[in-house]
Amino acid sequence: MLNFTLWDILSNLLLAARWTVLLSLIAFVSGGIAGLLLLVARVSPVPPLRLAAKLFIEVFQGTPLLMQLFIVFFALPLIGIETSAWTSAAVGLTLFTAAYLAEIWRGCVEAVPKGQWEASASLAMTFPEQMRHVILPQALRIAVPPTVGFSVQVVKGTAVTSIIGFVEVTKAGTMITNATFQPFLVYGLVGLIYFALCYPLSLSAKALERKLNVAR
Amino acid sequence: MAYSFDFSSLLDYTPVLVDGVATTVGLTAVSTVLGVALGVGGAAARTSTVKPLAVVVGAYVELIRNTPFLVQLFFIFFGLPSLGIRLAEWQAAVLAMVVNLGAYSTEIIRAGIEATPKGQIEAGASLGMTGPQIFRYVVLGPAMAKIWPALTSQIVIVMLGSSVCSQIAAEELSFAANFIQSRNFRPFEVYFLATALYLALAVALRWIFSLMGQRMFAKGVSRA
Numbered sequence: 001m002l003n004f005t006l007w008d009i010l011s012n013l014l015l016a017a018r019w020t021v022l023l024s025l026i027a028f029v030s031g032g033i034a035g036l037l038l039l040v041a042r043v044s045p046v047p048p049l050r051l052a053a054k055l056f057i058e059v060f061q062g063t064p065l066l067m068q069l070f071i072v073f074f075a076l077p078l079i080g081i082e083t084s085a086w087t088s089a090a091v092g093l094t095l096f097t098a099a100y101l102a103e104i105w106r107g108c109v110e111a112v113p114k115g116q117w118e119a120s121a122s123l124a125m126t127f128p129e130q131m132r133h134v135i136l137p138q139a140l141r142i143a144v145p146p147t148v149g150f151s152v153q154v155v156k157g158t159a160v161t162s163i164i165g166f167v168e169v170t171k172a173g174t175m176i177t178n179a180t181f182q183p184f185l186v187y188g189l190v191g192l193i194y195f196a197l198c199y200p201l202s203l204s205a206k207a208l209e210r211k212l213n214v215a216r
Numbered sequence: 217m218a219y220s221f222d223f224s225s226l227l228d229y230t231p232v233l234v235d236g237v238a239t240t241v242g243l244t245a246v247s248t249v250l251g252v253a254l255g256v257g258g259a260a261a262r263t264s265t266v267k268p269l270a271v272v273v274g275a276y277v278e279l280i281r282n283t284p285f286l287v288q289l290f291f292i293f294f295g296l297p298s299l300g301i302r303l304a305e306w307q308a309a310v311l312a313m314v315v316n317l318g319a320y321s322t323e324i325i326r327a328g329i330e331a332t333p334k335g336q337i338e339a340g341a342s343l344g345m346t347g348p349q350i351f352r353y354v355v356l357g358p359a360m361a362k363i364w365p366a367l368t369s370q371i372v373i374v375m376l377g378s379s380v381c382s383q384i385a386a387e388e389l390s391f392a393a394n395f396i397q398s399r400n401f402r403p404f405e406v407y408f409l410a411t412a413l414y415l416a417l418a419v420a421l422r423w424i425f426s427l428m429g430q431r432m433f434a435k436g437v438s439r440a
Contacts, residue, residue, distance in 0.1 A: 059415060061418075062376075063411045063415050063418070064414055065376070067379060067411040070403070071404070074403040074404040156284040156285070159287055160286060163286075163383060170284065170287055177294065183291075183294035183295045184291075184295035184299070187287060187290045188291065188295065191279075191283045191287050194283045194284055198281075199282045202278070
């Protein structure tokens, strides 16, 4: 039987962790863009648009990420899009991230005093102008800490994509365990790698929050 | 190629789905009770004046909150047997969910405890109450009322997260879905239905907790 040194295991896990990081970045950036569109729809003056956005958010916050990934994985081929674990993972996580970010940001938009909406409306600004020049700049400030905090959930969410066959650090951990029969060590290391990725994000979210509270 | 949906083929598997839903509900119920109890204890420890205790609980909270539930589950189910701790699938699932919810609810309840006005604690002390009495009768109630909505959201997240327990063959709802799609080769329909069931469970769970909150905290303290 082959022998695996600790370094063999760790280096392979770290190589796989690149994909965790890359998928997290893709999901966070594209989820952020989609979330912004969703946010605008959610607070827009058009009722059907508001309702659709609300429904989207409710569904994605009320169902497991695993099921979302499975549905994307099996639904994309039905509409004729050839899919891989990569695309399904990226699409699924993007939608998941968008729903949560839109809801977080809605809270921030609602924290902007109503008078700001009324003042900008009385200046004859249209809804896009209000959002662009008055509401979003103010909402953005309070949105930063919870957004950074949510990025932790995105990184942790990538672990679930291992189940649809995307090879990131959790999947690599399972594969290495099957070869080394050292689950305690391997999953322990996998956990530590996630911790190393997530803890700095958690800390900076907390620090940003403190800074913001002092500034106010 | 047009795909024709066929949900009727799921009817034969109703008992499997019912079992799956029942297991998901059971797992959630047990781990909610134990997890919130752990959270209350953890929050008490974290806000206590005994420094080492607060530090240990703090480390536990950060460790759990910064690692994925799936990895925690694998560590418990596959890793712990190396230490001679062998758990059945459902035991591992419950333990992982309790440990996970325990960490989050520690943090949530701690926030509620720290929002208690100092005057109330002093008032309790001036009535000759001991520390534990103050915690039980003065601090905990209003704290729980304040954080009830946040706690509800976290329990819903844990319930939804339990779907990954299918990966250690705990026979809950997504395990049932996996089982069915391997028999009838209709993965889209099966997962669609399972997702709808999860959504219904999430809505029901929120509704139950909002009713419980109204009953328990009827004096209007829950609105901050």
